Amino acid sequence: MQVKRYEVASMSEAMTKIKNDLGPDAVILSARKIGSGRKEAFEVMAARDENIQVPHKTPIGKADASEVRDLNPHEDVFAFFRAELKEIRESIKNLHEQNSLNSELAEMKETMNSFFDILGMRKGKAPQDLNRKVYLHLLGNGFSQSSSCRIVEAMNQAASWPAQSSEADALKLAEKHIIGSLPALPETGAETRIKMFIGPTGVGKTTTLAKLAARYSIMKKMNVGLITTDNYRIAAAEQLETYAKIMGLRMEKASTRETFEKALRVLADKDIILVDTPGRARPDDGYLNKIEETISDQRIEKNLLINATGSEDHLDNIVTGYSRFRIDHLIVTKIDESRRFGRLYDVLSSTKKPVTYLTCGQNVPQDIEEVTPARMADLMLRCAAH
Template identity: 30%
Template sequence: MRVKRYLVNALPEAVSQIRTDLGNDAVILETKEVKVGGFLGMFRKKKMEVIAAVETGAVKQQDPPQRPVQPEVSAMVEQILQTAKRSGAATATLEPLPMQQARPNVTSAYQDQKQPVAATSETRPLSAVKHPEKPQHEMESPQSRFRMDKEQFIINEIRDLREYMVKLTRESQSQKRLSESIHALKDRLSLQELDPVWSERLIETLTEAEKEEGTAFSYDETWRRAAIQLQEWMQPYCLSGIREDATVLHFVGPTGVGKTTTIAKLAAEYKIKHGRKVGFITSDTYRIAAVDQLRTYANILNVPLEVVFSPMDLPKAYQSLSDQELILMDTAGRNFRSELHVSEVNSLLQTFEPSETILVVSLTGKTADMVAIADRFKKFGVSKILFTKLDETSAYGAIFNLVMNMELNPTYLASGQNVPDDISRFDCHAYVSLLLGEPAHE
């Protein structure tokens, strides 16, 4: 008989080692908890001592040959096995199996290694542990549930691994199917931070067009078709700018996006280029010198300015500016993730005059933050958006994402600090050209 001692953290770990060393015919003679290591009797760690034995004539079961796997697959499988191992060790410690209990009746067999040990209910072969045959009523025991839960956990992990590998294979095959020009376009859209949903949809459309025509498109042709498709998607939202009959324009948005400068640019455009009488209202009394900044622009443009501190001040301000053809209102930049702050700003936007409310966002911000802000204001009927700081970024996909995903109507693009030059009406064709850039070189 061959006897071997194992020092492990938990029984499942020992079972795996015993099967490897002694084979499935091995039996566990004794298990007990011991303490090892430490210093001067302190800080000792708990371990599990497992004594296993196998008949000398027993033949160790050979493991089947393994197929070579890719490095990334091997790493993932190893991660799954480690997770399963930790899960099994933790559960085995909390709910010990019968084999973990000490067996005095088999201790003598360990001491006298010359005596053969029979495979009884107390010393079962490991093969029997792997495939136990128990009555139905015993299947409800905690030990049985533990084994069933562990097996189900491993099955689920392997299923997830298989699905992941299928996904990787499909993506790899998809990359191989793309022509050189479409692959270059996909890289361009990724750099522009276009939503992957729209990017994949565009790539799929172009790939199908290549199949129908039986030829790979040139770079110029790919870019041309992509521009046509993007414009077609955006066109319904680009047709609605600021209403011509609007007499009050409210500007809302986070702090630091350039609302005050944008208002000055638009005031100069309407007053100088269109000859309209313009007035200012500001409620941005939270930010230091915000009123002084707008007052400076008002003095330069020679337009009146009214300051309001609450909704009760609005009727008086509108009365003072009643002879103006267009009133531009600046609101305070607040934390618009807060429903309270949005409601507070919205209370200042009530008027009996034809009006428009325009959300101002900076292209230097995160798309996720812009989406969160837009979602807050859409609840109050805001559907127009103005983008600033175009000159401070080289990624323009956020515009497309907000317009298409949030169904917002773009109005203007602002690109600098010069008043009134650095602002222009949103043009769908010009924007798509900016988004795609020049075709990649063949």
């Protein structure tokens, strides 16, 4: 029996060398990892029984039974060896895959440790692997890399860091920071009488307005009036009119400053007036001015609706496009159609406007929920669209 030792960078390199040196029927006696860190190396011991003669060209793992039968009458012995060899090769392959997975994971951990080192977080209060776990949790929930870094950094600065902290403790601190950094509605603020709903096409303005109209009129027993300024889309006014009829509410149509002010006079006795607008992905100046024109000297609360399923780019575009509008509140729609909400964090941090409602379905009036920063943080951290 001929035995050889190999030091190789990968198992596939070992297999090639063994095959060339000892032939296709060589047997691997042992394989172990001898490198460490990024430089991976293996020591492989292989052997070949010189008494066994097999055709030299038969590739490893693909011995042809008919060729062997012609050359050797003891085919059951060969069959046994072939089966053994196949099993050993399978085990080596699995071992190799496991090894490379482990070393990839080790490398990722190493990279992330140096990443946190660069950010100076290693010296923070959080144990290193909790930094990593919270960071990955945030990324996994759709938070951007920069938001995740900021949150982990803030978590490290937390005044009271529990001893023997678990991942759950770390996440609680991260959540506390998120809640604190989200804009909230003032505790006691009088309800603004005229509320306008703006946002891109199909985001859910008319449906949300109908849900809120029901909340104000049925639940809060307020006297509600509706105005639609949507004359762009055929049947847009009819859509709101249908809701108005069902709820027994008065609805006015307006398309100019004069008709809008006339509608406000007609609805002068109403406690709350909800104003629907046509959708625009990115309002051009003409459209903006037209809407601004309709705003008389009465204070009008502007609610920008954003779609929870929107990509980071899309949300960014909407918020930038509508920023001229001096938005008061955000309403996040269609949370039932999304599973990860972390990307909303950047939008909320940059607009600094509170989210007042989440909408979670097409049913009027029930699929709407009033929200606080705590609920938003819960949604973003736990994907909890319940």
